[in-house]
Amino acid sequence: MNNRTLSATVLGAFIIALAVGLITYAMTDYGLTIILWVTLLIFGIAVFAMSFMYPKESGKFGPSESSYRMVVGSIAALAGLIGLLYTITDIDPLILTAIFLIAFAVVIIAVALMNRNKEGQ
Secondary structure, rough: OHHHHHHHHHHHHHHHHHHHHHHHHOOOOOOOOHHHHHHHHHHHHHHHHHHHEEEEEEOOOOOOHHHHHHHHHHHHHHHHHHHHHHHHHHOHHHHHHHHHHHHHHHHHHHHHHHHHHHHHO
């Protein structure tokens, strides 16, 4: 796919995620932050899913566009999930921070393992 199609798809996913966040806000009494958490969760999942449509070859510096989008989507979805848990449940914020750090480390390890064969090329 060309860049314009991919950019339009990402924008469409963001608009859908924001609309779902607004609907969630209207239907619940969790406050305005619920819009942020729901939007981050849904948009992060969408970016992660769309990362497979981007080129997998990396340039001379840094990860491929696909890997970059995969990490950004994962972290956005993770932040949205942790925010939702913080808003909806009574889980201690320290435990939520630990969960976030563990999941973040898993994402880093997974991407490092996926890119291990690409070193030296």
